Amino acid sequence: MSLLTLFISAAIVNNFVLSQFLGICPFVGVSKKVDSAISMGIAVTFVMTITAAVTFIINNFILIPFELSILQTVSFILVIASLVQLVEMFIKKMSKPLYNSLGIFLPLITTNCAIMGLALFAVQKEYSFVDGIIYAVGAGAGFTLALVIMAGIREELELAKVPKYFKGAGITMIVAGSLALAFMGFAGLI
Amino acid sequence: MAKKSNSLTYEVVKGLWNENPVLIQLLGLCPTLAVTNSAVNGVAMGLATTFVLLCSSILISVIRKIIPAQVRIASYIVVIATFVTVVDKFLAAYTPDISKALGAFIPLIVVNCLILGRQEAFASKNNVGRSILDGIGMGIGFTWVLTLLGMIRELLGEGSIFAISIMPESFNTWLVMILPPGAFLTLGIFIGLSNWINERRVN
Amino acid sequence: MDINAILISMVSMGGLGILFSAGLSIANKKLYVEEDSRIVQIADELPGANCGGCGLPGCNSFAENVVNAKIGIDGCPVSTEDAVAEIATIMGIEAVAGEKKIARIICRGGNDETAKKADYHGIQTCTAAKLMGGGEKLCNYGCLGFGECVDACPFDAIFMTENGLPEVIKDKCTGCGKCAEACPREIIEIHPISNKLFVLCKNHDAPKIARTVCTKACIGCQICVRAVDEGAMFMDNHLAKINYDVFGKHPELPTEKCSTKGLVIIEHESQPTEQISI
Amino acid sequence: MKTSAKMIIVLTVIATLSGGILSFWNGITAPKIKENRLKVLKKAISTVLPKYDNYEELKLSEEITLYIGKTLKEETVGFAFKAKGNGFSPDLTLMVGILPDFSALTGIEILEQTETPGLGNKIEDDEFREQFVGLLMGIEPNIAVVKNRKPKNPQKGIQALSGATISSKAVVFIIIEQVKIVQNLYNQKMAGI
Numbered sequence: 001m002s003l004l005t006l007f008i009s010a011a012i013v014n015n016f017v018l019s020q021f022l023g024i025c026p027f028v029g030v031s032k033k034v035d036s037a038i039s040m041g042i043a044v045t046f047v048m049t050i051t052a053a054v055t056f057i058i059n060n061f062i063l064i065p066f067e068l069s070i071l072q073t074v075s076f077i078l079v080i081a082s083l084v085q086l087v088e089m090f091i092k093k094m095s096k097p098l099y100n101s102l103g104i105f106l107p108l109i110t111t112n113c114a115i116m117g118l119a120l121f122a123v124q125k126e127y128s129f130v131d132g133i134i135y136a137v138g139a140g141a142g143f144t145l146a147l148v149i150m151a152g153i154r155e156e157l158e159l160a161k162v163p164k165y166f167k168g169a170g171i172t173m174i175v176a177g178s179l180a181l182a183f184m185g186f187a188g189l190i
Numbered sequence: 191m192a193k194k195s196n197s198l199t200y201e202v203v204k205g206l207w208n209e210n211p212v213l214i215q216l217l218g219l220c221p222t223l224a225v226t227n228s229a230v231n232g233v234a235m236g237l238a239t240t241f242v243l244l245c246s247s248i249l250i251s252v253i254r255k256i257i258p259a260q261v262r263i264a265s266y267i268v269v270i271a272t273f274v275t276v277v278d279k280f281l282a283a284y285t286p287d288i289s290k291a292l293g294a295f296i297p298l299i300v301v302n303c304l305i306l307g308r309q310e311a312f313a314s315k316n317n318v319g320r321s322i323l324d325g326i327g328m329g330i331g332f333t334w335v336l337t338l339l340g341m342i343r344e345l346l347g348e349g350s351i352f353a354i355s356i357m358p359e360s361f362n363t364w365l366v367m368i369l370p371p372g373a374f375l376t377l378g379i380f381i382g383l384s385n386w387i388n389e390r391r392v393n
Numbered sequence: 394m395d396i397n398a399i400l401i402s403m404v405s406m407g408g409l410g411i412l413f414s415a416g417l418s419i420a421n422k423k424l425y426v427e428e429d430s431r432i433v434q435i436a437d438e439l440p441g442a443n444c445g446g447c448g449l450p451g452c453n454s455f456a457e458n459v460v461n462a463k464i465g466i467d468g469c470p471v472s473t474e475d476a477v478a479e480i481a482t483i484m485g486i487e488a489v490a491g492e493k494k495i496a497r498i499i500c501r502g503g504n505d506e507t508a509k510k511a512d513y514h515g516i517q518t519c520t521a522a523k524l525m526g527g528g529e530k531l532c533n534y535g536c537l538g539f540g541e542c543v544d545a546c547p548f549d550a551i552f553m554t555e556n557g558l559p560e561v562i563k564d565k566c567t568g569c570g571k572c573a574e575a576c577p578r579e580i581i582e583i584h585p586i587s588n589k590l591f592v593l594c595k596n597h598d599a600p601k602i603a604r605t606v607c608t609k610a611c612i613g614c615q616i617c618v619r620a621v622d623e624g625a626m627f628m629d630n631h632l633a634k635i636n637y638d639v640f641g642k643h644p645e646l647p648t649e650k651c652s653t654k655g656l657v658i659i660e661h662e663s664q665p666t667e668q669i670s671i
Numbered sequence: 672m673k674t675s676a677k678m679i680i681v682l683t684v685i686a687t688l689s690g691g692i693l694s695f696w697n698g699i700t701a702p703k704i705k706e707n708r709l710k711v712l713k714k715a716i717s718t719v720l721p722k723y724d725n726y727e728e729l730k731l732s733e734e735i736t737l738y739i740g741k742t743l744k745e746e747t748v749g750f751a752f753k754a755k756g757n758g759f760s761p762d763l764t765l766m767v768g769i770l771p772d773f774s775a776l777t778g779i780e781i782l783e784q785t786e787t788p789g790l791g792n793k794i795e796d797d798e799f800r801e802q803f804v805g806l807l808m809g810i811e812p813n814i815a816v817v818k819n820r821k822p823k824n825p826q827k828g829i830q831a832l833s834g835a836t837i838s839s840k841a842v843v844f845i846i847i848e849q850v851k852i853v854q855n856l857y858n859q860k861m862a863g864i
Contacts (some may be wrong), residue, residue, distance in 0.1 A: 014761065019370050021224035025303040028216055058409075066401050070279065070697040073297045074271040074689055075409055081264045082413035089420045110263055113220040116301040125762075161517065161544075165385035166378070169216050173378030180371040187787070188759050188837055227788075259433070260421050261414060261678045265685045268410075272689035276696050283703035286711075315437075347788075368788040389549075399694045406690025407683050414682035418675030 003134045008189070010138030016114045017146040018176065018183040023114030027147060028172050037151035038144065045140025047084060047109050048118050052136035054079050055119040056129050076119045084110045114143055149179060201320055205327025211304045212335045212377075213384040218304030222336055223373040225295050229352050232340025233333065234288045238281065238296060240329025242273045243305050247313040247325035254314045266309045267300065274300045304332060335380070343367045343376055432456045434483050438476045459484065492585045494568030496551065496561045500580045501593045502535035503556030507607040518544075523577045532606045534595040536580045545575030590635060592617075597630045609653055616650045711782075716740065719768030719778045720749040731856040749777045750857075754849035758794075758841035760785045767846050769808065773854045775826070776806045779846065791838040799839070802829040808850050816840050 016022045023044070030040045055076050063069055088106040092099045109115060118139050122132045153175050162171050211217045218239070226232045246269050257265050278296040281289040289296070299305065308328055313321040341351050347367030349357030357363075366372045435456035458464040459480065466480045507530045515525050519541040522528035528537040538557035550565030551572055559572075559581070573581040580595060594611040596603050603612040613631030624639050716726055716738050723740030730736050731752075738751040751768045763784050768777040781795045793799060806814060807826045815828030816839055822828030831839035 009761065021220050021370065021373070022298075024219040024223060025217065028219065062405055062409075066405060067398070068402050068405060068694070070275060070693050070701075071402055071406060071690060073275050073278070073300055074268060074406065074686075074693065077267050077271045077300050078264060078409055078413060078686065081267045082417060085260075085263065086416060086420055110267070110301075110306075113298050113301045113303075117298060120297055159518070163382070165389065166382040167385075170378050170382040170385065173374050173381060177371045177374030177378060180369075180374055181366075184369065184371065256677075257681055258674050258678050260417055260674075261682045264413065264417070265682055268682075268685050268689050272692055275693055279696060279700040279704070283700035283707070286707040363789065365789040395698070398698065399691055402690040402694035402697075403687045404690075407687035410683035410686025411679065414679040417682075418678045421675060421678070 003131070006131060006134050007138040007141075010135050011142035011145065012183070013186045013189050015142040015146055015183050015186075016117065016139045017143055018180040019187075020117065021113075022117040023112050023143055026109075026112055027150065027176070028169055031147050031150040031154055031172070034148060034151040034155060037147040041140070041144025041147050043106060044109060044112065044114065044143050045137060047080075047087065047106075048115055048136040048140045048143075049133060050083055050087075051076075051080055051115055051119055052122055052132040053129070054083065055122065056127075056132045059123050072120070072123065077116060080115055080119070081110050114139065146179065146183075150176065153179075198320070198323055201323040202327040205324065205329070205331040206334070207331070208388075210331045210335065210384070211308075211328050212332060213381055215304075215307070216381075217307045218302045218332060219377070220298060221295050221302060222332075222339065223370070223377060225292055226336050226340040226343055226373065227347065227368045228291070228344045229337055229340040230288070231291050232336035232338075234281075234285075235292055235295065235299075236329070236333025236336040238277050238292075239299055239302060239304065239332055240325070241277055242270060242299055243308060243329050243332075244322065244325040245273045246270045246305060246309060247321040248318060250309050251313045251316060251318045251321035262314070263306075263310075266306060266314075270305055270309070271300045304328065339373075339376055339380065343372060347372065431460050431483050435459055435480050438479045438483070492587065494583050495563055495566040495586050496568065496570070496572050496581050497584050497591060498536070498559055498561065498580060499582055499591060499593055499595055500534075500536040500578075501558065501609040502530060502532050502607040503554070503558040504538070505556055506609045507531050507535060519575075520577045530607075532596055532598075532610065534578065534597060535607060535610075536576075537578060541575045541577070542572035542581055545571045547571060588637065592633050592635060594632065597632050599631055603631065604653075612653060614652055616652065620650050712738075715766040715780045715782060716751045716768075718780050719751050719766050721768075721777050723748045726751075729860070731853065731860055735853060735856065737853065737857065747771045750853070752849065752853050753782070754845045756841060756845035756848070758784060758786050758845075759791045759835070759837045760787070763838075763841060763845065765842065765845060767849060769850060773808055773850065773857075775808060776803050776846070779803045779842070781842075786835070786838045790832075790835045793832050793835060794838050794842055799829075799832055803846070808847075809854075813847055814843050816843055 010016075014020055017024065017027050026040060026044070031037050058075055058079060059072070063072060063075065084106055088099075091106070118136055122135055125135075127135055150172070154172065157171055157175070166174070205211065209215060212219065212222050221235050221239070225235045246266075249269055250266055274297060277299070278289075281292070281296060308324065312324050316324070344367075345351050345356065346364045349355055349361050349363050364372070367376070433456075455464065459466055466477055466484060509529050510531045511526070511529055513522055513525065513529045515521055517539050519528070519537040519539045522537045522539055527533040528539075530537070536558055538553070540553045540559065542559050543551050543553055547569065548565055548567055550562045550567070551559050552562070554560050563586070568583050570583050573579070573583055578595065584591075592611055594607075594609065596606065596610040598606060598610070600612040600614060603610040611631075611633050613628065613633070615628055615633070617633050618626045618628055624636060626633055626635055628634075717723075720726075720738075720740040722742075724743050726738045726740045728736050728738055735752060740748040740751065742748055749768050749770055750773075751766055754765045754767050756763055763786070764782040766780040766782055768779065769775070770777060779800055781800070784792060784794065786792045786794065802825070805826055806829070810827065815822055816831045816836070817828050818831050818836065819833060821830055829839070829843065
């Protein structure tokens with residue numbers, strides 16, 4: 001699978017949010033405004049790339065040599081949680097404005113299914129180091145794409161006369177449903 | 191919400207409806223959408239999550255005093271991950287077909303926002319007894335929503351419930367119900383419905 | 394189950410644990426940003442729903458603002474009384490019981506009171522109606538009646554009556570001010586609940602026009618301003634206004650003198666608690 | 672100093688304990704899991720190969736193992752091996768059975784697939800899989816995938832599933848590719864001994 005097809009398949013064809021159902025919690029929570037969606041997307045892509053690199057190292061140099069695949073889940077999530085906390089502290093120290101726009105989302109990322117999903121799929125599909133990174137960047141791009149489209153639509157929704165009971169999460173789900181339908185059109189592209 | 195004043199029964203009941211994890215708090219949506227293409231999967235995922243939620247609530251509410259603040263999230267997550275792997279291996283060993291059906295979504299219970307959410311919001315602030323009740327309430331609340339969602343999607347998507355075919359042969363199945371869009375639409379309508387029911391109940 | 398497999402896995406997990414906890418503790422020391430520890434304590438007291446009712450993006454920023462005293466400790470409309478008390482103890486100031494604020498509708502120009510100058514079929518929101526020549530009603534200061542405030546209220550504490558005027562459900566309203574923001578004519582004001590006396594009109598037209606525009610408008614006859622002592626009330630371009638900090642102490646109320654009953658004590662008017670479904 | 676020491680101790684203790692519990696639990700469940708996997712493998716091989724009594728494993732390369740079905744009289748009945756590839760959606764895994772001389776297929780079984788439910792996943796139906804029994808291999812031109820009518824010569828073509836041409840073609844393409852690879856690996860192995 002050439003890198004480009006890998007990127008496109010991760011970003012669009014098998015979009016992490018719309019066809020694999022990963023990362024729905026931030027998808028509903030953060031997609032109120034386009035700028036917060038973009039910074040959330042960047043934060044997620046950034047953490048995904050580091051996670052892909054670190055989990056590849058841990059998996060291939062610690063877990064497989066010692067047949068510890070049972071520790072896969074535990075070690076990965078420990079890595080992700082600590083990494084996110086380190087990144088948050090780092091950003092908080094280095095630049096306050098970046099922290100204000102980006103940092104508040106970082107605690108949300110720890111419980112983000114997309115990151116853990118990415119780590120597990122990369123291991124399941126036995127991607128090499130470079131493939132893993134491209135897969136992570138593609139998945140991050142797909143996540144950001146879905147989030148930004150959703151944020152754009154939801155900004156319009158503010159003005160629309162949404163029926164009272166569907167306001168908020170209900171209408172978001174239905175709009176996400178139609179988005180998933182659209183993304184299904186990409187199936188078979190790769 | 192005041193922490194002390196809730197009576198014990200309220201702790202359990204609140205998870206079922208008025209603080210239902212999926213419909214009201216919008217937690218744990220990833221497995222809710224992904225796995226409920228059949229009722230059996232819904233039940234299995236619900237019970238697996240409840241087991242993990244219960245065990246981790248108990249353990250975390252016991253050790254909450256000794257965990258320093260900076261390592262709080264990391265240690266909670268390691269505890270949850272341990273229980274998840276236990277469940278994952280248990281299912282793979284004793285019920286292989288369910289494990290195959292649920293596939294990658296069992297390890298993803300670790301990052302299920304519901305569990306870490308409850309630990310942060312509740313188990314880390316209350317004693318063991320209350321956390322158990324809260325865990326049971328939230329778990330059952332999560333399970334019945336998943337099962338109902340699974341039933342509806344299976345009924346419309348394959349014309350059967352728990353693999354017993356119900357719909358007449360003439361009914362051509364709504365393929366979309368099994369696919370991702372169906373999941374989003376059904377959950378959206380579910381949330382709308384529950385808001386409406388809440389509205390009627392209030393006045 | 395062989396022991397050394399268990400040992401290997403314990404050692405490797407332990408190694409990872411040490412690696413990351415050491416990293417975190419070093420980071421904790423080196424990257425320590427002096428942050429007021431009270432922020433974390435206050436954040437724990439708050440409901441954590443990040444609803445934005447206090448006008449700030451989320452509970453952490455509310456806690457931060459409370460600590461550097463940019464916002465009152467009762468700024469969070471949704472938190473309970475004992476949470477406010479708890480925050481006060483953290484902040485070390487005595488808890489001035491945050492008086493419950495609620496929204497008040499400063500207009501009584503419903504469909505019965507004002508005549509219609511047009512039949513509006515455009516976009517059914519107040520902002521749109523206001524842009525299109527000031528909506529349906531004759532009065533260009535009064536309520537437009539398309540319920541944008543009802544949509545904006547996150548607590549469903551406001552509803553439209555048949556008479557085309559919004560009405561606030563006292564015990565549901567948390568005074569978050571979302572409806573006041575949403576109303577393009579600023580008809581809705583947020584007042585402490587103990588404040589009972591209002592001039593329920595926003596009309597600045599001259600007396601002759603005001604009288605034709607709406608039966609309950611303040612026509613600017615100044616009887617009330619002359620009836621109370623100096624400074625309690627004042628005229629602002631044909632509209633009587635109350636100076637609350639002075640007026641609050643004044644027992645004698647000139648409501649019966651008002652020619653169009655624009656000056657009203659809210660208490661008599663029964664605030665409905667059950668909601669008529671529209 | 673106290674808090675950071677406490678931090679290190681707490682997290683390491685929790686991590687080590689969880690490592691211990693998990694590998695202890697792994698000790699209990701690993702044999703069961705291996706057993707289940709073996710059962711699935713056995714079932715797949717038995718559906719793919721003609722009647723046989725036991726099978727041996729021959730490791731051709733890092734990922735490819737050849738399962739050789741033998742009767743009691745040590746007479747090889749056929750070979751079976753796994754084939755992986757992408758169908759309409761990724762990760763399509765099959766078990767392929769073939770005569771010892773690699774001339775014709777003896778049957779196929781779909782191990783894992785995520786094709787579109789209701790359309791692509793019909794490749795698992797017996798009616799579609801039966802067509803592969805007796806399919807000739809190594810012929811030019813390759814196997815014809817025919818739409819909505821029976822192929823002229825059932826040994827040279829299969830009828831694609833209606834509405835799932837991509838999946839049907841993918842199955843055929845994966846098999847042809849894998850047969851070529853396994854064939855020359857097998858020949859190298861045989862030449863090597």
